């Protein structure tokens with residue numbers, strides 16, 4: 001029998017299951033945010049880059065190296081650091097060095113654990129009724145924020161801002177998170193799966209399609225995504241949607257802002273850098289994306305996966321362009337703190353190798369509550385209605401794994417309650433049982449700002 005792991009991360013390259021905590025590193029990667037408003041010329045020259053490499057950042061990585069040394073002295077032969085860095089790097093990281101861990105192949109794990117029987121039982125065990133669902137911001141406010149962002153682009157140098165929302169779900173009982181995670185993995189066998197227990201007892205769980213950075217020796221890889229379309233059930237329609245996406249000038253432009261920013265960050269760090277001329281299509285079960293696989297060879301072999309990842313993060317795929325100004329715009333129009341949403345999650349070892357995925361297509365789960373996150377890149381040509389629909393489509397990854405109809409998030413598709421009871425009865429009964437449940441508005445983080453601040 002498996003003990004509940006402290007951390008689980010899986011990609012096509014490696015799986016890591018970690019147990020116990022030797023030492024935590026809960027400092028911010030960057031201690032302060034730069035608040036000075038740069039003039040236009042300076043802003044252009046700095047682009048997204050300068051704000052992301054500071055002395056504070058070096059201090060953080062020095063602390064990590066020291067922690068690795070202590071772990072070695074304490075008898076941990078090959079220590080690794082695992083966890084997540086929030087969207088805002090001035091907020092505390094959630095990293096730790098585990099007492100023990102095992103590395104495994106995801107392909108083998110899926111083969112062994114996800115036979116048809118366990119897929120079905122995973123689906124059933126993880127399915128729940130949704131008693132209440134609440135989007136922060138709601139549809140009208142999200143669209144208003146998109147319009148605000150577009151108006152702002154016309155008056156500033158900001159070219160892109162990623163706006164997001166959190167869907168807060170109250171379920172009719174606690175989720176079986178083991179079964180849920182297995183179901184998520186089975187439905188989305190590719191990409192980056194993660195499960196990270198957090199200090200307050202909640203867990204960050206997700207299946208992200210996006211790699212921020214993998215380092216193997218001197219080689220680094222990144223696979224940014226930007227520009228999205230919803231998958232279609234009909235194969236012919238699905239193909240047409242993907243072709244339309246690859247020809248969409250709005251999406252190609254949105255994508256190019258991400259790639260140029262990552263190129264600008266990586267170029268000075270790399271002896272070689274290969275960035276394909278044009279994006280290619282990739283898909284998840286729910287979405288089509290424009291994708292650019294980037295490969296580089298580091299100049300400095302001591303630069304770690306986490307150092308390079310923190311230089312890139314947050315890319316314009318999750319923040320905007322230019323980064324610092326887009327971040328301020330997000331803080332102005334987004335009515336919640338992202339916390340770990342839109343951050344990075346992964347691991348690295350003391351040699352500097354490791355893999356960091358972008359924390360999207362994910363949620364934070366506490367007992368019978370789930371908070372799911374989705375965002376969309378906004379540029380001048382964005383249409384508020386289709387950006388809202390894009391966030392709905394992105395939420396589908398987690399909603400499907402929960403067995404919830406994404407169009408009607410208050411109706412669970414799979415019913416595990418006893419037969420002979422109507423959905424209404426079940427829902428009412430559950431609502432009564434849930435009478436003691438924590439008030440949404442009073443609940444902790446990350447939905448903690450009160451409405452859109454203009």
Ligand SMILES: C=C(O[C@@H]1C=C(C(=O)O)C=C[C@H]1O)C(=O)O
Nearest residue numbers: 226227228317360374375376377
């Ligand atoms: C913000 C999300 O996705 C990001 C935004 C994308 C876009 O705007 O097209 C595509 C992939 C991700 O980089 C999300 O899934 O929540």
